[in-house]
Amino acid sequence: MPRGGYLSLYLWFCLGPAVGSEGLEAQTKECVITGSLRDKLQYRNRLRYMKHYFPIDYRISVPYEGVLRLANITRLQKAGVSEPNLQYLWASLNCNTMEIIQNVLLEDHPSWNYIKEIYELLVYVREIAMDLQVDPQVETILTLANSGQDRKLVKPKALLDNCYKVMDLLYCLCCKESNIRNWEDCVVPQAQPHSRHPLPQCAGPATLLYHPSQAQTSLVGERELRPPWVEAAPPGKTKLGEERFIP
16 A cells, blocks of 8 residues: 555544545644554553564664653753644654664564554654744754764663653643544643643644744754664674564
């Protein structure tokens, strides 16, 4: 099936003929796509494809800034970074992570198609924000992640655990009431007592919140993630994340 066919069929069965119309809101589309991601990233799948099908204690070399955790999101929220920017950052960094994971697998590996499907859905989420005016803080993180200067070894399942947890934090508030089945059981984050930083509000599609301004900042569509590469291991040690394998 050509690129886009899988998602087009998924959107059609979920939302019906409205999907093909220009009136489909970006927010609804995001909830459908991330809902499919949420289903694929359920714990049973992460355990099966990212732990059971990998050697014991196997780790992959990834950029230090490419590991996006809940604490990173909370810190950026307090710094005033908008939700659309955080969602774009999450999708971009995890697209790169899926490429890195897939790069250590042969196509015959049982996890190869699983990672491929997750990557394609993340690309769609990222493409929704093609005209997003990117926050300088997000731009800095992406630049550091793509530079490849600082790297760390992380277990494959831990990478997908972070992807799932951050997605729930960023999308549950707006998608829980969207009638998308895969978002019905998510837990909306609660504001901390006496916190000066209220929870973000659903503000609608990112493309309506920001106007392209090439004179002020680069556009999402003008940037490409650096192709993944694998850091060589110290002499005498197994080159984790470098050797392609089939379990």
